[in-house]
Structures are given as structure tokens and as C-alpha cells.
Amino acid sequence: MANEERSRTDVALSHEAAQVKSAEAIRAIPSVLTEFRCPTCGKVFGSYANLQYHYADEHPEFVVPETIVLHINGKDCEVLVEPHWTLQRTLQFRLDLTGAKHMCGKGACGSCTVIIDGRAVLSCITLAVECVGKSITTIEGIAANPKWKPLVDAYCKWDAMQCGYCTPGFLVTAKALLDKNPDPSEDEIREALSGNICICGTYPRHTTAILEAAPQIAAGG
Numbered sequence: 001m002a003n004e005e006r007s008r009t010d011v012a013l014s015h016e017a018a019q020v021k022s023a024e025a026i027r028a029i030p031s032v033l034t035e036f037r038c039p040t041c042g043k044v045f046g047s048y049a050n051l052q053y054h055y056a057d058e059h060p061e062f063v064v065p066e067t068i069v070l071h072i073n074g075k076d077c078e079v080l081v082e083p084h085w086t087l088q089r090t091l092q093f094r095l096d097l098t099g100a101k102h103m104c105g106k107g108a109c110g111s112c113t114v115i116i117d118g119r120a121v122l123s124c125i126t127l128a129v130e131c132v133g134k135s136i137t138t139i140e141g142i143a144a145n146p147k148w149k150p151l152v153d154a155y156c157k158w159d160a161m162q163c164g165y166c167t168p169g170f171l172v173t174a175k176a177l178l179d180k181n182p183d184p185s186e187d188e189i190r191e192a193l194s195g196n197i198c199i200c201g202t203y204p205r206h207t208t209a210i211l212e213a214a215p216q217i218a219a220g221g
């Protein structure tokens, strides 16, 4: 197989795999909780009321976790969280959405970026309880949506990643930019991505990939 052909096939397979995996991850999130696991000792209860009794009896010194409903990737999901849990931690450990990465944990690297009500937001410094009633989009929601295939394809084509740990944060930031500005200049892309840090140093390739994908996305793929 010619190199060009092989690379085209690899790109298609990569995007398809990401799309299928992301759609499955979103589908697997239960809308309503049917069991309530104590975050302190791991015991499981069939109702929230029983978890509350358990806290009163066995962990009276701790704050009782709360059930909240988050609207994530177009879906309402009931989640049990402790009041101090960040959105990043909740996505990873309660909903198995592992795309928003924990790197610095201090709001300095952009690896945990998600979109909340249209704005790119750092989920490591956002409390989950603050997000009730808001619309959250994660990298899984972007990857599962065919509209964003040109962006994922361009990232694959231009190898805009090495270890890949920071890549979801860049893609989410790029999506937030393109929603507001479908035809960004190179400088505007650099400015939008300025809060995203890549330890592997892939910076120039992000701009190239986004410049290539932008007109395709604007034209409907």
C-alpha cells in the first residue's frame, strides 16, 4: 500500500475508533443512580436515604455526599459527589469520562479543559456542584459528533500529538474557538491555545491542523 494511502486509512480508522469509543462511553453513563457507594468506606446502599443514615451512624465527622444532576454531552446524569470534588475528578471517577486530563491540578496547563455553556473552562478548578443547570461538553462529546471529524482527522494527519496527554484539552479549546470564530487567523488560534501547555512541544502542529480543519467544519464537513 502506498504511504499516502496507508496514512489516509490510518486517519479514518483513528477517527472512527475515537467516535465509537466516545459514543459508547457517553451511552454507558446511567441517567439515574441505582446504587450509592459511600466515598469514605466503599459500602454500597440501595438508596440515598440509607447512605445518609450510614453517614450519621458511622461517619458523623464527615460532610454527607450530595446527589446532583449534570447535563453532560447532551445527557442528564445523576451523580453522587462530595461537595469539594472538582468537575475533572467527577468526570473521571464517577462518570468514566477520562478525556479531561488531570495534569497540573492548578489551572495552569489546560489539559482538563471542557466547555461549559459555550466557554472553555478548566475542570480541575471548577467544583462539580457549581455545574448544576449548565451544559457541559467534554472531548468525548466532540469526538462522538461527526461535525468535528475534520478536526480530529487533521490532528491525526498532522501528528499534532506525541504522548497525547494534553491533546484532548487542545481539541476542546479548538472547538470552543471554532464555535465562536469559524475562520480564525493563525494569531487568533495561537491566542486561543495560549493557556494549553504541551510538555512534548507539539505547538506548531496544532495551528496547522486547526487552519486546515476550520473551512471543512464551516462548510459542514
Ligand code: FES
Pocket (backbone or CB within 6 Å): 101, 102, 103, 104, 105, 106, 107, 108, 109, 110, 111, 112, 113, 122, 123, 124, 125
Ligand atoms: S489540570 Fe487543569 S489546568 Fe492543568
Ligand code: FES
Pocket (backbone or CB within 6 Å): 160, 161, 162, 163, 164, 165, 166, 167, 197, 198, 199, 200, 201, 202
Ligand atoms: S503531546 Fe505530550 S504533553 Fe502534549
